[in-house]
Amino acid sequence: MKRSKTSLAVGRNAMAAxxxxxxxxxxxxxxADEAPSFLAGLHKQVTLTNxxxxxxxxxxxxxxxxxxxxxxxxQGDVLVDNFNNAANLQGVGTTIVDYHPDSxxxxxxxxxxxxxxxxxxxVGLSTAMTVLKSGWVIVGSTPSNDGTTDTKGAGCxxxxxxxxxxxxxxxxxxxxxxxxxxAVIDNGSSATLFVSNAGFxxxxxxxxxxVVNQSTILRLELDIPEGKAPVIKSQTVVxxxxxxxxxxxxxxxxxxxxxxxxxxxxxxxxxLGNRVSEIWDATTRTTSAGVGRTLxxxxxxxxxxxxxxxxxxxxxxxxxxxGKVVEVDPATGTQLAARWIDANKAxxxxxxxxxxxxxxxxxxxxxxxxxxxxxxxxxxx
Amino acid sequence: xxxxxxxxxxxxxLKPAVLLACLAAWQWSAPAAAATSVADPAASAADDVNPAExxxxxxxxxxAPTGQWTGLWSRQTLLGDMGGLRSALGxxxxxxxxxEVSEELGNVKGGINKGLAYDGLTTLTIGLDTQKAWxxxxxxxxxxxxxxxxxxxxxSNLGSLQTASGIExxxxxxxxxxxxxxxxxxxxxxxxxxxxxxxxxxxxxxYAGAFVNTMFGWPAVPSYDMPSGGPAYPLxxxxxxxxxxxxxxLTVLGGVYDGNPAAKNGAxxxxxxxxxxxxxxxxxxxxxxxxxxxxxxxxxxxxxxGQLETGHGQAGLPGTYKxxxxxxxxxxxxxxxxxxxxxxxxxxxxxxxQLHKGNYSVYAVADQMVWRPSEDSSKTLxxxxxxxxxxxxxxxxxxxxxxxxxxxxxxxxxxxxTVGLGLGYVKVGNHAQGLDADTAAFSGNYNPVRNSETxxxxxxxxxxxxxxxxxxxxxxxxxxxxxxxxxxxxxxxQKIANTWVLGLRTTITF
Numbered sequence: 001m002k003r004s005k006t007s008l009a010v011g012r013n014a015m016a017a018x019x020x021x022x023x024x025x026x027x028x029x030x031x032a033d034e035a036p037s038f039l040a041g042l043h044k045q046v047t048l049t050n051x052x053x054x055x056x057x058x059x060x061x062x063x064x065x066x067x068x069x070x071x072x073x074x075q076g077d078v079l080v081d082n083f084n085n086a087a088n089l090q091g092v093g094t095t096i097v098d099y100h101p102d103s104x105x106x107x108x109x110x111x112x113x114x115x116x117x118x119x120x121x122x123v124g125l126s127t128a129m130t131v132l133k134s135g136w137v138i139v140g141s142t143p144s145n146d147g148t149t150d151t152k153g154a155g156c157x158x159x160x161x162x163x164x165x166x167x168x169x170x171x172x173x174x175x176x177x178x179x180x181x182x183a184v185i186d187n188g189s190s191a192t193l194f195v196s197n198a199g200f201x202x203x204x205x206x207x208x209x210x211v212v213n214q215s216t217i218l219r220l221e222l223d224i225p226e227g228k229a230p231v232i233k234s235q236t237v238v239x240x241x242x243x244x245x246x247x248x249x250x251x252x253x254x255x256x257x258x259x260x261x262x263x264x265x266x267x268x269x270x271x272l273g274n275r276v277s278e279i280w281d282a283t284t285r286t287t288s289a290g291v292g293r294t295l296x297x298x299x300x301x302x303x304x305x306x307x308x309x310x311x312x313x314x315x316x317x318x319x320x321x322x323g324k325v326v327e328v329d330p331a332t333g334t335q336l337a338a339r340w341i342d343a344n345k346a347x348x349x350x351x352x353x354x355x356x357x358x359x360x361x362x363x364x365x366x367x368x369x370x371x372x373x374x375x376x377x378x379x380x381x
Numbered sequence: 382x383x384x385x386x387x388x389x390x391x392x393x394x395l396k397p398a399v400l401l402a403c404l405a406a407w408q409w410s411a412p413a414a415a416a417t418s419v420a421d422p423a424a425s426a427a428d429d430v431n432p433a434e435x436x437x438x439x440x441x442x443x444x445a446p447t448g449q450w451t452g453l454w455s456r457q458t459l460l461g462d463m464g465g466l467r468s469a470l471g472x473x474x475x476x477x478x479x480x481e482v483s484e485e486l487g488n489v490k491g492g493i494n495k496g497l498a499y500d501g502l503t504t505l506t507i508g509l510d511t512q513k514a515w516x517x518x519x520x521x522x523x524x525x526x527x528x529x530x531x532x533x534x535x536x537s538n539l540g541s542l543q544t545a546s547g548i549e550x551x552x553x554x555x556x557x558x559x560x561x562x563x564x565x566x567x568x569x570x571x572x573x574x575x576x577x578x579x580x581x582x583x584x585x586x587x588y589a590g591a592f593v594n595t596m597f598g599w600p601a602v603p604s605y606d607m608p609s610g611g612p613a614y615p616l617x618x619x620x621x622x623x624x625x626x627x628x629x630x631l632t633v634l635g636g637v638y639d640g641n642p643a644a645k646n647g648a649x650x651x652x653x654x655x656x657x658x659x660x661x662x663x664x665x666x667x668x669x670x671x672x673x674x675x676x677x678x679x680x681x682x683x684x685x686x687g688q689l690e691t692g693h694g695q696a697g698l699p700g701t702y703k704x705x706x707x708x709x710x711x712x713x714x715x716x717x718x719x720x721x722x723x724x725x726x727x728x729x730x731x732x733x734x735q736l737h738k739g740n741y742s743v744y745a746v747a748d749q750m751v752w753r754p755s756e757d758s759s760k761t762l763x764x765x766x767x768x769x770x771x772x773x774x775x776x777x778x779x780x781x782x783x784x785x786x787x788x789x790x791x792x793x794x795x796x797x798x799t800v801g802l803g804l805g806y807v808k809v810g811n812h813a814q815g816l817d818a819d820t821a822a823f824s825g826n827y828n829p830v831r832n833s834e835t836x837x838x839x840x841x842x843x844x845x846x847x848x849x850x851x852x853x854x855x856x857x858x859x860x861x862x863x864x865x866x867x868x869x870x871x872x873x874x875q876k877i878a879n880t881w882v883l884g885l886r887t888t889i890t891f
Contacts, residue, residue, distance in 0.1 A: 039689060040689060042687070043687075044567065044687060045686055045687060046567075050510070050512065050513055052468075052471055054468075054472050055468060056462055056465075056467065056468020056469075056471055056472075085447060085462075086461075086462040086465070086467065086468040086471075087447065087451070087452065087456055087458075087461030087462045088456050088457055088458075088461070089447060089451060089452040089455070089456060089461075092447055114444055114446065114447070115443075115444040115445070115446060116444065117444075119444070120439060120440045120441065120442060121439060121442045121443070121444055122443075122444020122445075123444070143444060145442070145444065145445045145447070145451070146447075146451055146452045146455070147451070147452035147455050147456060148452070148455055151442065151445075152439055152442070153439050153440075153442040153443075153444065154439040154440045154442075171440075173440075176439065176440075177439075199439060208794065248455065300690065302756060302757055303757065321756070321757035322756065322757070323684070324690070336691070337689055337690065337691050338689070338690045338691075339687060339688070339689050339690075340684040340685065340686060340687060340688045340689075340690075341686070341687070342686075343683075343684045343685055343686045343688070345683065345699075348759075348761060348789075349696075349699075349756055349757065350683070350684055350699075352757065380687075
């Protein structure tokens with residue numbers, strides 16, 4: 001992958017951190033002019049399908065809803081990738097399944113080789129996945145050879161055509177385990193991608209793995225020529241320094257959720273910091289904002305993971321350490337509500353470690369999410 | 382036969398020799414597995430250097446194919462995908478579970494005889510998801526087979542009412558459960574039909590499941606008072622069970638089953654071994670009355686799907702409280718009086734007990750977490766209690782109770798371990814006590830009156846790998862058998878002495 005000058009401005013500088021502290025926004029206060037809660041308007045959760053494909057891959061992570069019909073998928077189809085293989089080893093899953101809401105059937109969209117030579121460490125599909133209006137699918141790999149970070153590779157971003165075939169692989173010094181859900185501004189012939197890298201400096205799970213503050217949020221500017229695969233025009237680290245940690249149970253913990261909002265703000269869920277940060281001037285900045293400003297912290301959040309923007313502009317964040325999704329008003333940082341979308345008592349707290357990817361339905365009347373312990377795709381609406 | 386408890390599904394035990402072999406294999410294989418998949422030459426420099434910790438190391442790591450034994454020590458099952466078998470079955474909605482529980486129990490003091498005994502249980506479970514198989518949402522089939530092996534220490538050496546291990550049973554291979562379950566009304570109700578072992582759903586204490594003694598699983602009252610010990614491990618009975626989630630905290634279960642899981646075509650020998658009378662679990666009897674059972678479950682601080690929260694306060698600690706009752710409509714013999722009103726111990730008695738219409742019991746179960754340092758902490762301190770009673774005229778045990786405390790993640794870095802201390806108590810029914818006194822009076826021989834038995838158990842479950850647990854266990858039994866004569870005492874004057882039992886259990890999920 002190409003390397004731009006701006007990419008050298010890695011987001012860990014002290015000034016940004018100082019600004020972040022000065023402008024930290026408390027999430028405690030509530031305002032009378034809040035928009036109605038999106039979560040309060042939901043009625044039920046419906047299990048749509050088991051997500052295990054024919055090769056037995058498990059642990060559904062990313063969810064992306066197709067904005068167009070192209071190749072193997074139709075507009076509105078729900079693509080889900082798997083992080084684990086059939087033996088339930090993390091970082092070895094290589095499949096993307098396609099749930100068709102109209103027929104309620106599940107097909108396999110792509111099955112990649114674990115040993116993809118251009119991708120350092122191979123393929124273990126992560127929560128970073130998007131389907132572009134041009135029909136290209138971009139998915140992240142956070143690979144391992146043994147199911148732990150002991151053998152993790154730096155991974156890559158993989159470009160698939162609409163038939164599920166590999167068209168290109170992006171790797172390089174700015175990419176290390178693209179982990180969380182991508183925020184995307186898709187203009188058709190061009191696009192801006194934000195992706196979190198949670199692998200820099202993450203070592204073994206042996207002993208008590210340390211927290212390292214080397215993660216980055218990378219902005220990729222893409223050119224998408226007609227009929228050709230996207231190419232990277234430039235890449236810029238727009239934020240960084242969020243905590244990352246190797247983990248025996250969940251592979252690694254790091255910044256996972258990204259959502260692009262009003263006023264050119266990018267929101268980042270910082271799992272280890274138990275907060276949501278905001279990065280200002282997200283599409284124009286040429287330097288890193290560090291960990292940005294804290295929009296909201298603690299409260300109903302418990303290891304926030306994937307994040308999406310609801311039609312009312314509020315952020316919906318899945319919790320990693322219980323089965324709740326939390327609604328946050330980005331204008332004020334107020335945590336409006338949390339809804340239990342996984343109450344499985346097999347885990348303590350219920351739903352602990354089950355939630356990951358989240359995506360809005362095309363009509364905005366609900367959201368899709370995964371329960372990765374039981375390999376299911378669920379619709380809340 | 383008091384040999385029932387809820388066996389741990391998904392775990393297994395090995396004989397000591399096999400254990401040692403596994404440990405040796407582990408020592409040999411673990412470092413090799415970590416090193417082989419890394420291409421960086423620096424990786425072989427020293428065993429204690431993790432290549433992923435070296436700068437830029439993960440840019441040069443090459444992908445390596447996974448094999449049958451890749452990631453052995455971090456995965457959930459010993460055999461993983463079983464060479465593709467599990468995923469092949471999974472395409473048709475079939476899941477395959479195989480566990481082995483093995484234990485060595487030793488009576489080191491007291492009891493009938495000192496000694497060691499190995500016993501084990503292999504459980505094969507096959508499940509089928511009808512949605513995956515043919516598109517029917519919410520349906521599942523389940524079939525399980527038990528292979529019980531080894532020797533029963535409690536029967537041969539201990540003489541206790543509260544038998545030392547929940548997996549002790551007659552050796553052999555038998556069908557256990559065979560049922561179909563269907564959810565409906567948005568999963569708010571489900572019905573289960575077929576051969577069922579009701580210890581899997583009724584009277585269950587979540588935290589008592591950590592203990593080895595039988596009575597922490599299937600308790601003493603149903604073990605001794607239901608015909609053949611009731612439809613519980615290793616037996617089961619045909620029946621139907623309905624479950625309804627009434628509202629967020631309330632769930633109700635109700636079931637009706639054949640009244641005697643050991644009978645065959647209505648025939649049953651009350652003096653014979655029930656497990657031998659249904660030796661393969663295939664009697665499928667429906668001729669011996671009916672067992673009705675119902676249970677109301679109330680969860681506190683237990684979230685429900687879709688529940689909305691707006692507060693920012695600390696969540697309360699979860700607990701579950703259950704109240705239940707069962708009724709069997711068969712006839713039950715009195716333990717003291719015969720059908721003519723005479724004492725059964727009287728030499729002039731007909732020997733035929735007076736018959737009572739039906740039998741019943743009421744029970745309560747409580748599980749409550751009482752402390753955790755934070756909401757997402759693995760460390761939790763939990764307490765449980767379970768009490769139940771049954772009429773003392775027709776039942777050997779008129780009251781039984783369990784209570785205890787467990788601590789998960791007791792030590793730093795031991796998130797999946799559990800340590801526990803439990804107490805069990807059983808009271809012999811008043812007519813059985815009367816029979817003991819009558820027997821002494823009529824025979825003129827020493828025949829102590831049984832009253833109660835108490836056990837204390839301390840246990841530690843240590844997780845070697847997600848698929849392999851070791852469990853050390855100590856049990857002390859006061860007044861074994863409720864205070865019966867020791868059959869190995871030639872003088873006929875000594876009760877069974879208080880007993881110390883040590884045990885080591887290993888549970889492997891294949």
